[in-house]
Amino acid sequence: MHRKFIPVLAILLTLTIVLSACGTTTEPAGVQTIVETVIVEVEVEVPAEAAVEAAPAAVEGILSRVLERGYVVCGGRTDLAGFGMLDADGKNLGFDIDFCRAVAAAVFGDAEAVEVVPLTAADRGPALQTAEVDILSRNVTWTSSRDAQWGNFANVMFYDGQGFMIRKDSGITSTDEFDGATVCVTSGTTTQQNLADFFRQNGMEYEAVLFEETPAVYGAYEDGRCDVTTSDKSQLASVRSGFADPDAHIILDITISKEPLTPAVPHGDDAWFDVVKLVSFALINAEELGVTMANVEEMKSSENINVLRLLGVEGDWGYTDLGLDPGALANAIAAVGNYGEIYDRYMGPEGISFTLPRGPNNLWNEGGLIYAPPVK
């Protein structure tokens, strides 16, 4: 018994070798160096500056990493109708997913060069912080604290606001009558906080029923577990359309919060940030200029100078500075269509998922908020 240490030693050594092998790609000698650096850091206590110096190059070079890898890693989801879902063939679909595809089409000329990583509400922040994903396009609300902590938010792709849905037969017409209501809500999101703020400001009591996952919220609401459910209005509309009797539910007019749903990229690489923004601008400008998925080729011989600039036929408007082809944005439009086409594909009158009037998500010149800087 007392000489059993040899097998144990052997096993332990193998284990550590395996562990270190899958843990890192650093060469063995590198470990020593790191140890020394940090001992210095801790003693001198200048963590911030030392960290900047020691900050690894990987986070700074997301664009080069993407180019080297050959595809875009996109943080999305598979369980929200309209924004990120699966079809019977297992293909990722949705408004958020199409944006990732547009970026891939711009960078690689191939909209399929995307790997969609399904993220939960809890790990989307860390996934962006650790640069595990190149883009986070998972109906994330842009807030100041997230901008500071998680990453850089590009351009608002969807203006949403939190609303309330309630049964018609409850006879309630305004939020003033909500005192004592039971409310179904997703936990761990801005929705939950907005709800708490709303009831506190209005001095009313309520009972929150919290769920980790969105569908559970609406399932419980429809079952009658709650009197009221609250979420982004786009979600409420989508969910209501799926109810057995959609007309038995009404979405109140009141909007209690601003929810700008925005794709985000990790901190540290301005070039990549710019590429993502550029793509979102292009999709919006394309709708404004009447360029669609179908007519993008013939529009290349358009007489409108702005169209020619957008499609990269005439001049270089910053595309090549970012390492893109002049025709990159034309590729993006050809792959997924312009902003309006993407919207209509999922949420238009003939949409796959549900129908939601565009409202604030109309172009700025049609009474909405969707606006993009000009191509110049």
Added chain:
Amino acid sequence: MAIKEMEQDIVRPPQPPGLVKWIKENLFSSVFNSILTVLLFPTILYLLYLVIIWVLFGANWKAVSQFPLLFAIGQYPRDQIWRVGFVFSGFMFMLGISWGRWSGLLRSIALAAGSFLLLIAVLPVQNPQLDMTMRIYLGSTILITLVGYLIGNKTRLKNAFIIAGWFVIPIVGVVLLAGFENSERIPVVHTTLWGGLLVTFLLAAGGIVLSFPLGVALAFGRRSSLPVVSGFSTVFIEGIRGVPLVTLLFMFSIILALFLPVESRIDRLVRALMAVTVFSAAYSAENIRGGLQAVPLGQIEAAKALGMGNFKTTVFIVLPQALRAVLPAIAGQFIALFKDTTLVVIIGINDFLGIGRSIINSDPEFVQMRTEVYIFMAVVYWIFSYMMSLASRRIESTMGIESNL
């Protein structure tokens, strides 16, 4: 006369009890039992009636029947599906060979799997995913299984080859499913696209295979005479056993990345596998340690007296006896591991349960059918888990182990 007398003297074996007698003995043996039977019998019948009516007429199975491939393999690219099919056929072939060689429980499993495939192959329904190619594939897989049976039964293939096959097939399978860089025919398929039952099995099988050696190492480590080794093993085992699997999954999926160099990106599925493995290893270690303690000291002394070294004593004398003693516990542990793979849903991996939930959520219409989807998933999990427990019981009885739990 003599013959007649002799016939009367023959002691006949006890007759199997007749139906009436059986009912009397097992259902109406006492007043209390009679009352119980009278109350229970109609209740059971009524419940069964309700269930059958609901399954046949009340339920809408659209959300299940529309997505057979999604449930089976998740998002795995449909143009690369032959790779999954190839691996599956490989497993069925091995199952066939083993059936031919050892029969027993393997026979039941092979027959059950075969008839299930046959049922699907001839199912008279229109389903875009169950086209002619798919039906032909299923049929040929049954043939492959039968060929395997003949090979196992008629040829003198060495047992070692068959066992080696069981190790080779999964490794080849995972490599084939993952694909190769710069390959036209077999391009890389990222694990984010793997899903459904494929991932459930991968996590369960991977966890079992990887956690076992780790568990053995930890068990020896805890019993080691070296304080550092035993101390570390104890802390590791107790630390892991003290927290829920969900927290471990969460740790490996989110926190771990913070403790590794920034440029290293461990695959999400691998991270989940690591968490499952570590969790299972800690439990296996405690089971195995129990077995090690049960090995009589005399066995070790006898081995030493025969001149066996430490290593040989451990591998050929101690370990086999220890494992035999704790086989029921380890089997139970592995069944638990299979069920525990469902928890990866919480870190966003689309295993079988995750796919089901994605389907429910992908269309508002399917939210109405969640009852059907959940029940379908429960039945599938139940079948596999029950098969595992049947198998472990069969193995125990053939090895002559009394399980008292």
Added chain:
Amino acid sequence: MTPQKSDTTAIPFYRDERILKIIAQIVSTVVIFGFLIWAVINFLKAADARNMELSFGFLKEAAGFPISNPPIDYEPSMTYGRAFIVGLVNTLLISGVGIVTATIVGTLVALARLSSNWLLSRMALVFIEFHRNIPLLVLLFIWYFVVFSFVPPVKESLVWPGPIFINKRGVYISWPRLTDSGSTFLVLSIIGIIAAIILYIILRKRRKNTGKNTYYTPISIGLILIFSVAGWFLSGGSPFQMDIPFLKGFNYQGGLRLTPEFAGMYLSLSLYTAAFIAEVVRGGIQAVNKGQIEAARAVGLNQMQVLSLVVMPQALRIIIPPMISQYLNLTKNSSLALAIGFQEVFAVGKTTINQAGRAVPVFALIMITYLSLSLLTSFILNIYNRRIQFVVR
């Protein structure tokens, strides 16, 4: 070994066991701690680069998120620390009632399994096999989303005798609550119980030592009764009042309320664990030597006495250790409650991470909580186990 030891010069150092042992210790220490230090260094670097806060200071900040039906007083304006404690209380609550229920149900199912009635025994088997072979998470979803969807809405509540009201919002049970004068009764009763326990122990010891009958059972029961009755009259004859639920506005008010989340978690957790406990109990009972039972019968004990005096004490020795691990499993499994929105430690922690963004400190807190819960439970139960094993010998 002895001749070798006296002759150390002949052994090269790489075959000297003592030296090898030391080397092995050093190597494993260096490897383990090297790995840990390396990880921590990476982490500190990453934390600095991303301005991540590692202190627990945020626990004093306002949480801002609601918790459904907090067991103790809680408002979103209270701190994260408070929210965490609410989660902890919920975890303890569900584990506590879960353990009690699972033990009772498990034992009943085990007895049913051993029943001579074939139908009952088979039903117990179906119960066990059903629960043991379905993942707890799936069971949880089925209970919460499937079974509870058949429960009627508030306005059409089921009324059971009690009265108990059952609707989508939960189960409302009429519950006795202390009135203003009730505390006198409560205090006196508790004093009575404590005094009775002390007296019981003393008198019982005396009986053991002297062999004289000290009537310890009737005396202690009498003591409890005297104190309670005194308390009853001192508090004016009505220490309790039935709190009967009534419909007001959207919901029922009053009574003891079990939310559907709690009920779903509680039912699936208890039934799931009960199936495992049933097997443990059955194994324990069956492991008792048949001769023991026959001997007990021969001595003239009746069925109940055989079970309680002969079978159970022996079975307990076998049952307790696996039972401890089942209890621990139940406590740990309560972390799945976040899937159906029951706010226990893990769910609150996850929300905090999402809201406050301090993944590492929150996570450390969660791990420490579960670890101490597990260690505490196994510590207490192990003491109990040791006593039982000792007494029975």
